[in-house]
Amino acid sequence: MEIVNVTHPLKNNQIPGSDIVLIMGFFDGVHRGHQKVIQRGVDLARQKGLKSVLLTFDRSPREIYQHEENYKYISTMERKAELVEELGVDYLYFVEFTSEFASLPPQEFVDDYMVKMRTKYIVAGFDYTYGKKDIANMETLPSFAKGRFEVITVPEQMINDEKIGSSTIKKLILNDRVDYANELLGYSYQNQGTVVHGLQRGRTLGYPTANVVTSKSQLKPSIGVYVTRIEIDGKWYPSMTSVGYNVTFKEDTGVTIECNIFDFDEDIYGKDVRVEWLHYLRGEVKFSDADGLVKQLHKDKEDSLNYFKKH
Missing domain, CATH: 2.40.30.30 (Riboflavin kinase-like)
Incomplete structure:
Protein backbone atom coordinates (compact mmCIF):
# COMPACT_ATOMS: atom_id res chain seq x y z
CA MET A 1 0.00 0.00 0.00
CA GLU A 2 1.24 3.46 -0.90
CA ILE A 3 0.56 6.45 1.39
CA VAL A 4 0.02 9.89 -0.13
CA ASN A 5 0.00 13.00 2.08
CA VAL A 6 -2.06 15.82 0.59
CA THR A 7 -2.04 19.51 1.45
CA HIS A 8 -4.96 21.23 -0.27
CA PRO A 9 -5.24 21.70 -3.20
CA LEU A 10 -4.62 18.25 -4.66
CA LYS A 11 -1.52 18.34 -6.91
CA ASN A 12 -1.51 16.89 -10.42
CA ASN A 13 1.27 14.43 -9.50
CA GLN A 14 -0.97 13.07 -6.71
CA ILE A 15 -3.76 12.05 -9.07
CA PRO A 16 -3.96 8.25 -9.54
CA GLY A 17 -2.65 6.96 -12.86
CA SER A 18 -5.78 4.94 -13.59
CA ASP A 19 -9.48 4.81 -12.71
CA ILE A 20 -10.27 4.03 -9.07
CA VAL A 21 -12.80 3.02 -6.45
CA LEU A 22 -12.67 5.78 -3.83
CA ILE A 23 -13.41 4.80 -0.21
CA MET A 24 -14.37 7.77 1.97
CA GLY A 25 -14.44 8.23 5.74
CA PHE A 26 -12.45 9.31 8.77
CA PHE A 27 -12.30 5.75 10.13
CA ASP A 28 -10.95 6.43 13.63
CA GLY A 29 -10.20 2.99 15.05
CA VAL A 30 -11.00 1.17 11.78
CA HIS A 31 -13.62 -0.80 13.74
CA ARG A 32 -15.88 -3.57 12.41
CA GLY A 33 -18.31 -1.05 10.90
CA HIS A 34 -15.47 0.72 9.09
CA GLN A 35 -14.07 -2.63 7.97
CA LYS A 36 -17.36 -3.39 6.18
CA VAL A 37 -17.09 -0.14 4.23
CA ILE A 38 -13.43 -0.61 3.36
CA GLN A 39 -13.85 -4.26 2.40
CA ARG A 40 -16.78 -3.37 0.14
CA GLY A 41 -14.57 -0.87 -1.68
CA VAL A 42 -11.59 -3.22 -1.95
CA ASP A 43 -13.77 -6.09 -3.23
CA LEU A 44 -15.45 -3.82 -5.79
CA ALA A 45 -12.10 -2.54 -7.05
CA ARG A 46 -10.81 -6.08 -7.55
CA GLN A 47 -14.05 -7.11 -9.27
CA LYS A 48 -13.86 -4.16 -11.69
CA GLY A 49 -10.08 -4.31 -12.25
CA LEU A 50 -9.57 -0.89 -10.62
CA LYS A 51 -7.28 0.44 -7.89
CA SER A 52 -8.74 1.01 -4.42
CA VAL A 53 -8.01 4.40 -2.83
CA LEU A 54 -9.01 5.33 0.70
CA LEU A 55 -9.22 9.07 1.35
CA THR A 56 -9.18 10.22 4.96
CA PHE A 57 -7.82 13.12 7.04
CA ASP A 58 -4.86 13.79 9.30
CA ARG A 59 -7.15 14.91 12.15
CA SER A 60 -10.78 14.72 13.13
CA PRO A 61 -13.04 17.30 11.45
CA ARG A 62 -14.40 17.93 14.97
CA GLU A 63 -11.14 19.71 15.81
CA ILE A 64 -11.89 22.24 13.07
CA TYR A 65 -15.68 22.47 12.98
CA GLN A 66 -16.41 22.12 16.71
CA HIS A 67 -13.02 23.51 17.86
CA GLU A 68 -12.60 20.54 20.20
CA GLU A 69 -9.41 20.72 22.24
CA ASN A 70 -7.46 17.74 23.59
CA TYR A 71 -9.31 15.46 21.18
CA LYS A 72 -8.47 11.81 21.80
CA TYR A 73 -8.04 9.26 19.02
CA ILE A 74 -8.62 5.52 19.01
CA SER A 75 -5.93 5.15 16.35
CA THR A 76 -2.93 7.27 15.44
CA MET A 77 -2.32 7.93 11.75
CA GLU A 78 0.37 5.22 11.77
CA ARG A 79 -1.95 2.70 13.42
CA LYS A 80 -4.79 3.59 11.04
CA ALA A 81 -2.46 2.99 8.09
CA GLU A 82 -1.56 -0.47 9.43
CA LEU A 83 -5.19 -1.47 9.88
CA VAL A 84 -6.17 -0.15 6.44
CA GLU A 85 -3.28 -1.96 4.76
CA GLU A 86 -4.39 -5.25 6.36
CA LEU A 87 -7.71 -4.86 4.50
CA GLY A 88 -5.99 -4.76 1.11
CA VAL A 89 -6.28 -1.07 0.14
CA ASP A 90 -3.92 -0.01 -2.68
CA TYR A 91 -3.50 3.69 -1.84
CA LEU A 92 -4.13 5.63 1.37
CA TYR A 93 -4.54 9.40 1.04
CA PHE A 94 -4.19 11.54 4.18
CA VAL A 95 -5.56 15.04 3.50
CA GLU A 96 -4.43 17.79 5.87
CA PHE A 97 -7.72 19.00 7.35
CA THR A 98 -7.19 22.76 7.48
CA SER A 99 -9.75 25.53 7.85
CA GLU A 100 -9.30 26.30 4.14
CA PHE A 101 -10.00 22.69 3.18
CA ALA A 102 -12.95 22.54 5.58
CA SER A 103 -14.56 25.57 3.94
CA LEU A 104 -14.77 23.93 0.49
CA PRO A 105 -18.36 23.93 -0.80
CA PRO A 106 -19.65 20.38 -1.40
CA GLN A 107 -19.64 20.72 -5.19
CA GLU A 108 -16.02 21.91 -5.19
CA PHE A 109 -14.96 19.01 -2.97
CA VAL A 110 -16.69 16.56 -5.31
CA ASP A 111 -15.14 18.16 -8.40
CA ASP A 112 -11.65 18.80 -7.00
CA TYR A 113 -11.21 15.47 -5.25
CA MET A 114 -13.68 12.76 -6.20
CA VAL A 115 -13.82 13.56 -9.91
CA LYS A 116 -10.24 14.78 -10.28
CA MET A 117 -8.97 11.54 -8.75
CA ARG A 118 -10.53 9.55 -11.62
CA THR A 119 -13.21 7.98 -9.47
CA LYS A 120 -15.63 5.53 -11.04
CA TYR A 121 -17.25 4.39 -7.77
CA ILE A 122 -17.55 6.07 -4.36
CA VAL A 123 -17.98 3.77 -1.36
CA ALA A 124 -18.82 5.24 2.06
CA GLY A 125 -20.89 4.59 5.15
CA PHE A 126 -24.52 5.69 5.41
CA ASP A 127 -23.59 8.65 7.67
CA TYR A 128 -20.64 10.01 5.66
CA THR A 129 -20.74 13.77 5.06
CA TYR A 130 -18.54 16.16 3.05
CA GLY A 131 -19.86 19.44 4.42
CA LYS A 132 -23.03 20.35 6.34
CA LYS A 133 -24.80 17.06 6.93
CA ASP A 134 -28.23 18.29 5.81
CA ILE A 135 -26.74 19.33 2.44
CA ALA A 136 -23.67 17.16 1.81
CA ASN A 137 -24.65 13.60 2.66
CA MET A 138 -24.81 10.27 0.90
CA GLU A 139 -28.38 10.85 -0.33
CA THR A 140 -27.41 14.09 -2.06
CA LEU A 141 -24.08 12.86 -3.44
CA PRO A 142 -25.55 11.55 -6.75
CA SER A 143 -26.79 15.07 -7.54
CA PHE A 144 -23.29 16.47 -6.99
CA ALA A 145 -21.80 13.56 -8.99
CA LYS A 146 -23.82 14.50 -12.08
CA GLY A 147 -23.44 11.01 -13.52
CA ARG A 148 -19.64 11.04 -13.39
CA PHE A 149 -19.35 8.22 -10.86
CA GLU A 150 -21.56 5.71 -9.10
CA VAL A 151 -22.37 6.04 -5.39
CA ILE A 152 -22.44 2.98 -3.12
CA THR A 153 -23.70 3.42 0.44
CA VAL A 154 -22.87 0.84 3.10
CA PRO A 155 -25.66 0.57 5.69
CA GLU A 156 -25.34 0.94 9.45
CA GLN A 157 -23.55 -1.98 11.11
CA MET A 158 -25.03 -3.33 14.35
CA ILE A 159 -23.98 -5.74 17.08
CA ASN A 160 -26.24 -6.72 19.98
CA ASP A 161 -28.81 -4.21 18.65
CA GLU A 162 -26.23 -1.41 19.01
CA LYS A 163 -24.58 0.66 16.30
CA ILE A 164 -20.88 0.01 15.94
CA GLY A 165 -19.42 3.51 16.22
CA SER A 166 -16.19 5.20 17.29
CA SER A 167 -17.98 7.28 19.95
CA THR A 168 -19.47 4.14 21.53
CA ILE A 169 -16.08 2.41 21.50
CA LYS A 170 -14.42 5.40 23.17
CA LYS A 171 -16.99 5.37 25.96
CA LEU A 172 -16.43 1.66 26.52
CA ILE A 173 -12.65 2.06 26.71
CA LEU A 174 -13.06 4.91 29.21
CA ASN A 175 -15.54 2.98 31.36
CA ASP A 176 -13.80 -0.30 32.25
CA ARG A 177 -15.27 -2.15 29.27
CA VAL A 178 -12.27 -2.66 27.00
CA ASP A 179 -13.33 -6.31 26.54
CA TYR A 180 -16.54 -5.25 24.77
CA ALA A 181 -14.75 -2.43 22.96
CA ASN A 182 -12.43 -5.06 21.48
CA GLU A 183 -15.47 -6.99 20.25
CA LEU A 184 -16.71 -3.90 18.39
CA LEU A 185 -13.23 -3.10 17.07
CA GLY A 186 -12.65 -6.61 15.78
CA TYR A 187 -9.17 -6.65 17.35
Missing part, protein backbone atom coordinates in the same frame (compact mmCIF):
# COMPACT_ATOMS: atom_id res chain seq x y z
CA SER A 188 -7.57 -5.81 20.71
CA TYR A 189 -7.12 -2.11 21.42
CA GLN A 190 -3.55 -0.79 21.45
CA ASN A 191 -1.54 2.16 22.69
CA GLN A 192 1.81 2.97 21.17
CA GLY A 193 4.50 4.64 23.27
CA THR A 194 8.06 4.78 24.57
CA VAL A 195 9.50 3.19 27.73
CA VAL A 196 10.87 5.86 30.07
CA HIS A 197 12.45 5.86 33.52
CA GLY A 198 9.86 5.83 36.30
CA LEU A 199 10.17 5.79 40.09
CA GLN A 200 11.23 2.10 40.00
CA ARG A 201 8.88 1.40 42.90
CA GLY A 202 7.74 -1.85 41.27
CA ARG A 203 11.27 -3.27 41.30
CA THR A 204 11.46 -2.95 45.09
CA LEU A 205 8.14 -4.82 45.35
CA GLY A 206 9.26 -7.68 43.11
CA TYR A 207 7.13 -6.45 40.21
CA PRO A 208 9.33 -4.30 37.97
CA THR A 209 7.37 -2.33 35.39
CA ALA A 210 7.99 -0.67 32.06
CA ASN A 211 6.68 2.89 32.31
CA VAL A 212 5.11 3.59 28.91
CA VAL A 213 4.49 7.18 27.79
CA THR A 214 2.08 7.69 24.88
CA SER A 215 1.33 10.75 22.77
CA LYS A 216 -1.26 13.03 24.37
CA SER A 217 -3.73 12.52 21.52
CA GLN A 218 -4.04 8.76 22.13
CA LEU A 219 -7.05 7.55 24.11
CA LYS A 220 -5.89 5.70 27.23
CA PRO A 221 -8.07 3.11 28.98
CA SER A 222 -9.82 3.92 32.25
CA ILE A 223 -7.98 3.72 35.56
CA GLY A 224 -7.44 0.11 36.58
CA VAL A 225 -5.42 -3.08 36.09
CA TYR A 226 -5.55 -5.06 32.84
CA VAL A 227 -4.37 -8.25 31.25
CA THR A 228 -2.17 -7.09 28.38
CA ARG A 229 0.45 -8.01 25.84
CA ILE A 230 3.40 -5.78 25.05
CA GLU A 231 5.36 -5.74 21.79
CA ILE A 232 9.11 -5.14 22.09
CA ASP A 233 11.35 -5.30 19.02
CA GLY A 234 8.62 -7.08 17.07
CA LYS A 235 7.98 -9.78 19.68
CA TRP A 236 4.89 -10.01 21.91
CA TYR A 237 5.11 -10.80 25.63
CA PRO A 238 2.29 -11.55 28.11
CA SER A 239 1.95 -8.91 30.80
CA MET A 240 -0.32 -7.09 33.21
CA THR A 241 -0.60 -3.33 33.15
CA SER A 242 -1.78 -0.67 35.56
CA VAL A 243 -3.28 2.64 34.45
CA GLY A 244 -3.31 4.78 37.56
CA TYR A 245 -2.11 7.47 39.95
CA ASN A 246 0.14 5.50 42.38
CA VAL A 247 -2.38 6.16 45.15
CA THR A 248 -0.84 3.77 47.69
CA PHE A 249 2.40 5.76 47.84
CA LYS A 250 0.79 9.17 47.21
CA GLU A 251 3.25 10.04 44.45
CA ASP A 252 2.15 12.91 42.25
CA THR A 253 2.97 11.27 38.92
CA GLY A 254 -0.28 11.92 37.09
CA VAL A 255 -1.77 9.02 35.16
CA THR A 256 0.86 6.43 34.30
CA ILE A 257 0.88 3.23 32.24
CA GLU A 258 3.04 0.68 34.06
CA CYS A 259 3.49 -2.73 32.47
CA ASN A 260 4.79 -5.76 34.37
CA ILE A 261 6.14 -8.16 31.74
CA PHE A 262 6.06 -11.83 32.68
CA ASP A 263 9.33 -13.78 32.55
CA PHE A 264 11.24 -10.83 31.14
CA ASP A 265 14.38 -9.09 32.39
CA GLU A 266 15.93 -6.84 29.76
CA ASP A 267 16.81 -3.16 29.62
CA ILE A 268 14.22 -1.60 27.32
CA TYR A 269 14.49 2.07 28.30
CA GLY A 270 13.99 4.30 25.27
CA LYS A 271 12.40 1.58 23.17
CA ASP A 272 9.17 2.11 21.25
CA VAL A 273 6.55 -0.44 22.31
CA ARG A 274 2.88 -1.29 21.92
CA VAL A 275 0.57 -2.25 24.75
CA GLU A 276 -2.42 -4.37 23.74
CA TRP A 277 -5.36 -4.25 26.18
CA LEU A 278 -6.98 -7.69 26.43
CA HIS A 279 -9.08 -7.77 29.59
CA TYR A 280 -10.07 -5.47 32.47
CA LEU A 281 -9.18 -7.05 35.83
CA ARG A 282 -10.05 -4.49 38.52
CA GLY A 283 -10.07 -0.85 39.51
CA GLU A 284 -7.32 1.03 41.30
CA VAL A 285 -7.19 0.34 45.06
CA LYS A 286 -5.39 2.29 47.77
CA PHE A 287 -3.65 -0.14 50.13
CA SER A 288 -2.62 0.65 53.71
CA ASP A 289 0.89 -0.67 53.15
CA ALA A 290 3.21 -2.27 50.61
CA ASP A 291 2.40 -5.78 51.81
CA GLY A 292 -1.25 -5.35 50.89
CA LEU A 293 -0.28 -4.15 47.44
CA VAL A 294 2.14 -7.04 46.87
CA LYS A 295 -0.53 -9.56 47.90
CA GLN A 296 -2.91 -8.03 45.36
CA LEU A 297 -0.22 -8.05 42.66
CA HIS A 298 0.25 -11.79 43.24
CA LYS A 299 -3.48 -12.28 42.64
CA ASP A 300 -3.44 -10.00 39.57
CA LYS A 301 -0.62 -12.04 38.05
CA GLU A 302 -2.42 -15.31 38.80
CA ASP A 303 -5.64 -13.96 37.24
CA SER A 304 -3.69 -12.76 34.20
CA LEU A 305 -1.97 -16.12 33.67
CA ASN A 306 -5.34 -17.86 33.97
CA TYR A 307 -6.73 -15.53 31.30
CA PHE A 308 -3.88 -16.46 28.93
CA LYS A 309 -4.49 -20.18 29.58
CA LYS A 310 -8.15 -19.79 28.62
CA HIS A 311 -7.49 -17.59 25.57
Whole structure:
Protein backbone atom coordinates (compact mmCIF):
# COMPACT_ATOMS: atom_id res chain seq x y z
CA MET A 1 0.00 0.00 0.00
CA GLU A 2 1.24 3.46 -0.90
CA ILE A 3 0.56 6.45 1.39
CA VAL A 4 0.02 9.89 -0.13
CA ASN A 5 0.00 13.00 2.08
CA VAL A 6 -2.06 15.82 0.59
CA THR A 7 -2.04 19.51 1.45
CA HIS A 8 -4.96 21.23 -0.27
CA PRO A 9 -5.24 21.70 -3.20
CA LEU A 10 -4.62 18.25 -4.66
CA LYS A 11 -1.52 18.34 -6.91
CA ASN A 12 -1.51 16.89 -10.42
CA ASN A 13 1.27 14.43 -9.50
CA GLN A 14 -0.97 13.07 -6.71
CA ILE A 15 -3.76 12.05 -9.07
CA PRO A 16 -3.96 8.25 -9.54
CA GLY A 17 -2.65 6.96 -12.86
CA SER A 18 -5.78 4.94 -13.59
CA ASP A 19 -9.48 4.81 -12.71
CA ILE A 20 -10.27 4.03 -9.07
CA VAL A 21 -12.80 3.02 -6.45
CA LEU A 22 -12.67 5.78 -3.83
CA ILE A 23 -13.41 4.80 -0.21
CA MET A 24 -14.37 7.77 1.97
CA GLY A 25 -14.44 8.23 5.74
CA PHE A 26 -12.45 9.31 8.77
CA PHE A 27 -12.30 5.75 10.13
CA ASP A 28 -10.95 6.43 13.63
CA GLY A 29 -10.20 2.99 15.05
CA VAL A 30 -11.00 1.17 11.78
CA HIS A 31 -13.62 -0.80 13.74
CA ARG A 32 -15.88 -3.57 12.41
CA GLY A 33 -18.31 -1.05 10.90
CA HIS A 34 -15.47 0.72 9.09
CA GLN A 35 -14.07 -2.63 7.97
CA LYS A 36 -17.36 -3.39 6.18
CA VAL A 37 -17.09 -0.14 4.23
CA ILE A 38 -13.43 -0.61 3.36
CA GLN A 39 -13.85 -4.26 2.40
CA ARG A 40 -16.78 -3.37 0.14
CA GLY A 41 -14.57 -0.87 -1.68
CA VAL A 42 -11.59 -3.22 -1.95
CA ASP A 43 -13.77 -6.09 -3.23
CA LEU A 44 -15.45 -3.82 -5.79
CA ALA A 45 -12.10 -2.54 -7.05
CA ARG A 46 -10.81 -6.08 -7.55
CA GLN A 47 -14.05 -7.11 -9.27
CA LYS A 48 -13.86 -4.16 -11.69
CA GLY A 49 -10.08 -4.31 -12.25
CA LEU A 50 -9.57 -0.89 -10.62
CA LYS A 51 -7.28 0.44 -7.89
CA SER A 52 -8.74 1.01 -4.42
CA VAL A 53 -8.01 4.40 -2.83
CA LEU A 54 -9.01 5.33 0.70
CA LEU A 55 -9.22 9.07 1.35
CA THR A 56 -9.18 10.22 4.96
CA PHE A 57 -7.82 13.12 7.04
CA ASP A 58 -4.86 13.79 9.30
CA ARG A 59 -7.15 14.91 12.15
CA SER A 60 -10.78 14.72 13.13
CA PRO A 61 -13.04 17.30 11.45
CA ARG A 62 -14.40 17.93 14.97
CA GLU A 63 -11.14 19.71 15.81
CA ILE A 64 -11.89 22.24 13.07
CA TYR A 65 -15.68 22.47 12.98
CA GLN A 66 -16.41 22.12 16.71
CA HIS A 67 -13.02 23.51 17.86
CA GLU A 68 -12.60 20.54 20.20
CA GLU A 69 -9.41 20.72 22.24
CA ASN A 70 -7.46 17.74 23.59
CA TYR A 71 -9.31 15.46 21.18
CA LYS A 72 -8.47 11.81 21.80
CA TYR A 73 -8.04 9.26 19.02
CA ILE A 74 -8.62 5.52 19.01
CA SER A 75 -5.93 5.15 16.35
CA THR A 76 -2.93 7.27 15.44
CA MET A 77 -2.32 7.93 11.75
CA GLU A 78 0.37 5.22 11.77
CA ARG A 79 -1.95 2.70 13.42
CA LYS A 80 -4.79 3.59 11.04
CA ALA A 81 -2.46 2.99 8.09
CA GLU A 82 -1.56 -0.47 9.43
CA LEU A 83 -5.19 -1.47 9.88
CA VAL A 84 -6.17 -0.15 6.44
CA GLU A 85 -3.28 -1.96 4.76
CA GLU A 86 -4.39 -5.25 6.36
CA LEU A 87 -7.71 -4.86 4.50
CA GLY A 88 -5.99 -4.76 1.11
CA VAL A 89 -6.28 -1.07 0.14
CA ASP A 90 -3.92 -0.01 -2.68
CA TYR A 91 -3.50 3.69 -1.84
CA LEU A 92 -4.13 5.63 1.37
CA TYR A 93 -4.54 9.40 1.04
CA PHE A 94 -4.19 11.54 4.18
CA VAL A 95 -5.56 15.04 3.50
CA GLU A 96 -4.43 17.79 5.87
CA PHE A 97 -7.72 19.00 7.35
CA THR A 98 -7.19 22.76 7.48
CA SER A 99 -9.75 25.53 7.85
CA GLU A 100 -9.30 26.30 4.14
CA PHE A 101 -10.00 22.69 3.18
CA ALA A 102 -12.95 22.54 5.58
CA SER A 103 -14.56 25.57 3.94
CA LEU A 104 -14.77 23.93 0.49
CA PRO A 105 -18.36 23.93 -0.80
CA PRO A 106 -19.65 20.38 -1.40
CA GLN A 107 -19.64 20.72 -5.19
CA GLU A 108 -16.02 21.91 -5.19
CA PHE A 109 -14.96 19.01 -2.97
CA VAL A 110 -16.69 16.56 -5.31
CA ASP A 111 -15.14 18.16 -8.40
CA ASP A 112 -11.65 18.80 -7.00
CA TYR A 113 -11.21 15.47 -5.25
CA MET A 114 -13.68 12.76 -6.20
CA VAL A 115 -13.82 13.56 -9.91
CA LYS A 116 -10.24 14.78 -10.28
CA MET A 117 -8.97 11.54 -8.75
CA ARG A 118 -10.53 9.55 -11.62
CA THR A 119 -13.21 7.98 -9.47
CA LYS A 120 -15.63 5.53 -11.04
CA TYR A 121 -17.25 4.39 -7.77
CA ILE A 122 -17.55 6.07 -4.36
CA VAL A 123 -17.98 3.77 -1.36
CA ALA A 124 -18.82 5.24 2.06
CA GLY A 125 -20.89 4.59 5.15
CA PHE A 126 -24.52 5.69 5.41
CA ASP A 127 -23.59 8.65 7.67
CA TYR A 128 -20.64 10.01 5.66
CA THR A 129 -20.74 13.77 5.06
CA TYR A 130 -18.54 16.16 3.05
CA GLY A 131 -19.86 19.44 4.42
CA LYS A 132 -23.03 20.35 6.34
CA LYS A 133 -24.80 17.06 6.93
CA ASP A 134 -28.23 18.29 5.81
CA ILE A 135 -26.74 19.33 2.44
CA ALA A 136 -23.67 17.16 1.81
CA ASN A 137 -24.65 13.60 2.66
CA MET A 138 -24.81 10.27 0.90
CA GLU A 139 -28.38 10.85 -0.33
CA THR A 140 -27.41 14.09 -2.06
CA LEU A 141 -24.08 12.86 -3.44
CA PRO A 142 -25.55 11.55 -6.75
CA SER A 143 -26.79 15.07 -7.54
CA PHE A 144 -23.29 16.47 -6.99
CA ALA A 145 -21.80 13.56 -8.99
CA LYS A 146 -23.82 14.50 -12.08
CA GLY A 147 -23.44 11.01 -13.52
CA ARG A 148 -19.64 11.04 -13.39
CA PHE A 149 -19.35 8.22 -10.86
CA GLU A 150 -21.56 5.71 -9.10
CA VAL A 151 -22.37 6.04 -5.39
CA ILE A 152 -22.44 2.98 -3.12
CA THR A 153 -23.70 3.42 0.44
CA VAL A 154 -22.87 0.84 3.10
CA PRO A 155 -25.66 0.57 5.69
CA GLU A 156 -25.34 0.94 9.45
CA GLN A 157 -23.55 -1.98 11.11
CA MET A 158 -25.03 -3.33 14.35
CA ILE A 159 -23.98 -5.74 17.08
CA ASN A 160 -26.24 -6.72 19.98
CA ASP A 161 -28.81 -4.21 18.65
CA GLU A 162 -26.23 -1.41 19.01
CA LYS A 163 -24.58 0.66 16.30
CA ILE A 164 -20.88 0.01 15.94
CA GLY A 165 -19.42 3.51 16.22
CA SER A 166 -16.19 5.20 17.29
CA SER A 167 -17.98 7.28 19.95
CA THR A 168 -19.47 4.14 21.53
CA ILE A 169 -16.08 2.41 21.50
CA LYS A 170 -14.42 5.40 23.17
CA LYS A 171 -16.99 5.37 25.96
CA LEU A 172 -16.43 1.66 26.52
CA ILE A 173 -12.65 2.06 26.71
CA LEU A 174 -13.06 4.91 29.21
CA ASN A 175 -15.54 2.98 31.36
CA ASP A 176 -13.80 -0.30 32.25
CA ARG A 177 -15.27 -2.15 29.27
CA VAL A 178 -12.27 -2.66 27.00
CA ASP A 179 -13.33 -6.31 26.54
CA TYR A 180 -16.54 -5.25 24.77
CA ALA A 181 -14.75 -2.43 22.96
CA ASN A 182 -12.43 -5.06 21.48
CA GLU A 183 -15.47 -6.99 20.25
CA LEU A 184 -16.71 -3.90 18.39
CA LEU A 185 -13.23 -3.10 17.07
CA GLY A 186 -12.65 -6.61 15.78
CA TYR A 187 -9.17 -6.65 17.35
CA SER A 188 -7.57 -5.81 20.71
CA TYR A 189 -7.12 -2.11 21.42
CA GLN A 190 -3.55 -0.79 21.45
CA ASN A 191 -1.54 2.16 22.69
CA GLN A 192 1.81 2.97 21.17
CA GLY A 193 4.50 4.64 23.27
CA THR A 194 8.06 4.78 24.57
CA VAL A 195 9.50 3.19 27.73
CA VAL A 196 10.87 5.86 30.07
CA HIS A 197 12.45 5.86 33.52
CA GLY A 198 9.86 5.83 36.30
CA LEU A 199 10.17 5.79 40.09
CA GLN A 200 11.23 2.10 40.00
CA ARG A 201 8.88 1.40 42.90
CA GLY A 202 7.74 -1.85 41.27
CA ARG A 203 11.27 -3.27 41.30
CA THR A 204 11.46 -2.95 45.09
CA LEU A 205 8.14 -4.82 45.35
CA GLY A 206 9.26 -7.68 43.11
CA TYR A 207 7.13 -6.45 40.21
CA PRO A 208 9.33 -4.30 37.97
CA THR A 209 7.37 -2.33 35.39
CA ALA A 210 7.99 -0.67 32.06
CA ASN A 211 6.68 2.89 32.31
CA VAL A 212 5.11 3.59 28.91
CA VAL A 213 4.49 7.18 27.79
CA THR A 214 2.08 7.69 24.88
CA SER A 215 1.33 10.75 22.77
CA LYS A 216 -1.26 13.03 24.37
CA SER A 217 -3.73 12.52 21.52
CA GLN A 218 -4.04 8.76 22.13
CA LEU A 219 -7.05 7.55 24.11
CA LYS A 220 -5.89 5.70 27.23
CA PRO A 221 -8.07 3.11 28.98
CA SER A 222 -9.82 3.92 32.25
CA ILE A 223 -7.98 3.72 35.56
CA GLY A 224 -7.44 0.11 36.58
CA VAL A 225 -5.42 -3.08 36.09
CA TYR A 226 -5.55 -5.06 32.84
CA VAL A 227 -4.37 -8.25 31.25
CA THR A 228 -2.17 -7.09 28.38
CA ARG A 229 0.45 -8.01 25.84
CA ILE A 230 3.40 -5.78 25.05
CA GLU A 231 5.36 -5.74 21.79
CA ILE A 232 9.11 -5.14 22.09
CA ASP A 233 11.35 -5.30 19.02
CA GLY A 234 8.62 -7.08 17.07
CA LYS A 235 7.98 -9.78 19.68
CA TRP A 236 4.89 -10.01 21.91
CA TYR A 237 5.11 -10.80 25.63
CA PRO A 238 2.29 -11.55 28.11
CA SER A 239 1.95 -8.91 30.80
CA MET A 240 -0.32 -7.09 33.21
CA THR A 241 -0.60 -3.33 33.15
CA SER A 242 -1.78 -0.67 35.56
CA VAL A 243 -3.28 2.64 34.45
CA GLY A 244 -3.31 4.78 37.56
CA TYR A 245 -2.11 7.47 39.95
CA ASN A 246 0.14 5.50 42.38
CA VAL A 247 -2.38 6.16 45.15
CA THR A 248 -0.84 3.77 47.69
CA PHE A 249 2.40 5.76 47.84
CA LYS A 250 0.79 9.17 47.21
CA GLU A 251 3.25 10.04 44.45
CA ASP A 252 2.15 12.91 42.25
CA THR A 253 2.97 11.27 38.92
CA GLY A 254 -0.28 11.92 37.09
CA VAL A 255 -1.77 9.02 35.16
CA THR A 256 0.86 6.43 34.30
CA ILE A 257 0.88 3.23 32.24
CA GLU A 258 3.04 0.68 34.06
CA CYS A 259 3.49 -2.73 32.47
CA ASN A 260 4.79 -5.76 34.37
CA ILE A 261 6.14 -8.16 31.74
CA PHE A 262 6.06 -11.83 32.68
CA ASP A 263 9.33 -13.78 32.55
CA PHE A 264 11.24 -10.83 31.14
CA ASP A 265 14.38 -9.09 32.39
CA GLU A 266 15.93 -6.84 29.76
CA ASP A 267 16.81 -3.16 29.62
CA ILE A 268 14.22 -1.60 27.32
CA TYR A 269 14.49 2.07 28.30
CA GLY A 270 13.99 4.30 25.27
CA LYS A 271 12.40 1.58 23.17
CA ASP A 272 9.17 2.11 21.25
CA VAL A 273 6.55 -0.44 22.31
CA ARG A 274 2.88 -1.29 21.92
CA VAL A 275 0.57 -2.25 24.75
CA GLU A 276 -2.42 -4.37 23.74
CA TRP A 277 -5.36 -4.25 26.18
CA LEU A 278 -6.98 -7.69 26.43
CA HIS A 279 -9.08 -7.77 29.59
CA TYR A 280 -10.07 -5.47 32.47
CA LEU A 281 -9.18 -7.05 35.83
CA ARG A 282 -10.05 -4.49 38.52
CA GLY A 283 -10.07 -0.85 39.51
CA GLU A 284 -7.32 1.03 41.30
CA VAL A 285 -7.19 0.34 45.06
CA LYS A 286 -5.39 2.29 47.77
CA PHE A 287 -3.65 -0.14 50.13
CA SER A 288 -2.62 0.65 53.71
CA ASP A 289 0.89 -0.67 53.15
CA ALA A 290 3.21 -2.27 50.61
CA ASP A 291 2.40 -5.78 51.81
CA GLY A 292 -1.25 -5.35 50.89
CA LEU A 293 -0.28 -4.15 47.44
CA VAL A 294 2.14 -7.04 46.87
CA LYS A 295 -0.53 -9.56 47.90
CA GLN A 296 -2.91 -8.03 45.36
CA LEU A 297 -0.22 -8.05 42.66
CA HIS A 298 0.25 -11.79 43.24
CA LYS A 299 -3.48 -12.28 42.64
CA ASP A 300 -3.44 -10.00 39.57
CA LYS A 301 -0.62 -12.04 38.05
CA GLU A 302 -2.42 -15.31 38.80
CA ASP A 303 -5.64 -13.96 37.24
CA SER A 304 -3.69 -12.76 34.20
CA LEU A 305 -1.97 -16.12 33.67
CA ASN A 306 -5.34 -17.86 33.97
CA TYR A 307 -6.73 -15.53 31.30
CA PHE A 308 -3.88 -16.46 28.93
CA LYS A 309 -4.49 -20.18 29.58
CA LYS A 310 -8.15 -19.79 28.62
CA HIS A 311 -7.49 -17.59 25.57
